[in-house]
Amino acid sequence: MPRLDHAAFETEDPDAAATFCERMLGARVVKAEGHPVMAYLGSTAFAFHETGGPGNHVGIRVSEDERAQIMQRLEEEGIEWEERDHGIATGLFFHDPDGRLVEAITYAAGNDPRRPPGSSPG
Secondary structure: OOEEEEEEEEEOOHHHHHHHHHHHHOOEEEOOOOOOEEEEEOOEEEEEEEOOOOOOEEEEEOOHHHHHHHHHHHHHOOOOEEEEEOOOEEEEEEEOOOOOEEEEEEEOOOOOOOOOOOOOOO
8 A cells, every 4th residue: 555655855955954853853864875864753754865866756655566556557647757766666756737746666675774663654
């Protein structure tokens, strides 16, 4: 079943944005080379990318089968999409009718390996 995984934002200072979430919201900040700075709040997260990254978007966690079904629906409706390999996951990016960027993301291990223990999205 699809569920909210993350809200991603581009910022000049990803560390400062994540640290703010840590101070104000009690987020757990995780940094990994080649990935955005993550601020985890339970089973979801903010992903802070440097400016020039993938763009502001909402990530919806899906299984391989669900991502394939979404891709098929996008094709049937003539909606452009782009698939990106994140190493730990594959993202299917597309825009909704109002132009918002959406990512249907599937983690290779079934779960984001950076996510804090005990915060599985279930």
